[in-house]
Amino acid sequence: MSARKKVYIAGPDVFFENASEVMRKKGEIVQEYGFAPSTLAEDDLSPDGLTAFQFGIAIGLANERKMDEADFIIANLTPFRGISADVGTAFEVGYMRAQGKPVFAYSNSGRDYYTRLTADYYGGKPLSNVDGVTRGPDGLMVENHGMADNLMLDTAAAESGGCFVAEEARGEDVLGDLAAFRKCLERARSFYSGR
Structure with missing residues (x-):
């Protein structure tokens, strides 16, 4: 340098x-x-x-x-x-x-973002798959890109x-x-x- x-x-x-x-x-x-x-x-x-x-x-x-x-x-x-x-x-x-x-x-x-989202935020509650999109119990899409945090970061x-x-x-x-x-x-x- x-x-x-x-x-x-x-x-x-x-x-x-x-x-x-x-x-x-x-x-x-x-x-x-x-x-x-x-x-x-x-x-x-x-x-x-x-x-x-x-x-x-x-x-x-x-x-x-x-x-x-x-x-x-x-x-x-x-x-x-x-x-x-x-x-x-x-x-x-x-x-x-x-x-x-x-x-x-x-x-x-x-732990990746998806794991923290599903285990910690949703407390392990079951997810659903609607038209090929994974959704949480609140109906919001759950992203799973295997990333450490939000994909933009x-x-x-x-x-x-x-x-x-x-x-x-x-x-x-x-x-x-x-x-x-x-x-x-x-x-x-x-x-x-x-x-």
Whole structure:
């Protein structure tokens, strides 16, 4: 790699009780692999004089500027508050993909989207097949593409030159485990060393 590439670190980690510590640790790991980490957008902002809504907008715009400055993204797409990835992180993946930047993503769940949907969301209730379409008990179509999450997230990673690492975390800290994060960094280093 010639100049140090900058990585936008995305995920629900910002909601953790120890968010600053986690982001600092991720930043250190990013540097170990020869990349420059993004920083938390909130670090450069103050809520003084703003309503909660205005401060939320300021954070969103600051995150967009950080993504504009980055060369690629590593997104923690581990299911968060449900069966799928954090919605804000999913937006960030799409934002980077729309800019033609590589998307490296990981999930600390080894179970695919279909398994989480049928087992966790529908609680194992029987599915039906209507005119060749699999439907849940609520009548909604159930997609089964063998992907880690919604097909748009898997597609963004696969088609951008990045990857989507999905494997079961080994410890108790399912959301915070960094083994798959490191694998994304290895893949990103290989991606950029080949250029």
